[in-house]
Amino acid sequence: MTDAAGVFIKICGLRTGHDVDVAVAAGADAVGFVFAPGSPRTVDSATAHELAARVPDGVLTVGVFRGQTVAEVRRFTEESGVRGVQLHGEEGPEDFAALRAEGRTLLRATAEHVKRCGEYGEDLLLLDAPDPGSGKPWNWGAADFTAPEGRWLLAGGLNPGNVRAALAATGAWGVDVSSGVERERGVKSPELIRAFIEAARAR
Numbered sequence: 001m002t003d004a005a006g007v008f009i010k011i012c013g014l015r016t017g018h019d020v021d022v023a024v025a026a027g028a029d030a031v032g033f034v035f036a037p038g039s040p041r042t043v044d045s046a047t048a049h050e051l052a053a054r055v056p057d058g059v060l061t062v063g064v065f066r067g068q069t070v071a072e073v074r075r076f077t078e079e080s081g082v083r084g085v086q087l088h089g090e091e092g093p094e095d096f097a098a099l100r101a102e103g104r105t106l107l108r109a110t111a112e113h114v115k116r117c118g119e120y121g122e123d124l125l126l127l128d129a130p131d132p133g134s135g136k137p138w139n140w141g142a143a144d145f146t147a148p149e150g151r152w153l154l155a156g157g158l159n160p161g162n163v164r165a166a167l168a169a170t171g172a173w174g175v176d177v178s179s180g181v182e183r184e185r186g187v188k189s190p191e192l193i194r195a196f197i198e199a200a201r202a203r
Contacts, residue, residue: 154175
């Protein structure tokens with residue numbers, strides 16, 4: 001089990017400067033901006049650039065993509081200035097290799113069982129629900145669950161009320177949340193962001 005104080009926490013789907021400031025002040029290790037089309041949390045590269053500029057160097061800024069081409073991912077990443085790229089789709093090792101750049105952190109998100117982080121060349125692995133951003137939990141409580149090796153984040157249906165139990169059950173290196181800290185779909189709650197980070201780090 002990861003020590004509570006050392007849990008890596010990513011707050012995803014941020015769209016306003018206030019929400020970014022709240023997440024950073026509360027102790028988030030990473031903040032995510034959704035570029036994937038069709039989400040109520042999607043932002044354009046100009047907005048993401050403004051938001052990422054508010055984030056101190058010690059906090060990772062991540063662009064979240066789903067089913068987009070390498071060229072599109074690269075363009076959004078460069079225009080926004082985010083330092084991390086999260087791919088959530090059918091991308092293979094060749095796509096991660098194509099996006100590898102000095103100073104860039106690559107995250108692979110999947111709903112499938114994975115033995116270890118790094119199989120596709122990613123720096124961080126994220127185990128998500130089959131319908132990401134829906135708030136529906138990934139089946140991390142299954143009796144046959146086997147945690148991947150390495151640095152991996154648990155996502156899918158987490159909220160301030162269950163994140164501590166989820167960490168205890170899985171031994172995850174970190175956690176990722178989006179809908180679980182919203183007061184309505186696509187609208188973050190500063191109070192829930194703070195409560196989630198506090199709960200995840202509670203001893």
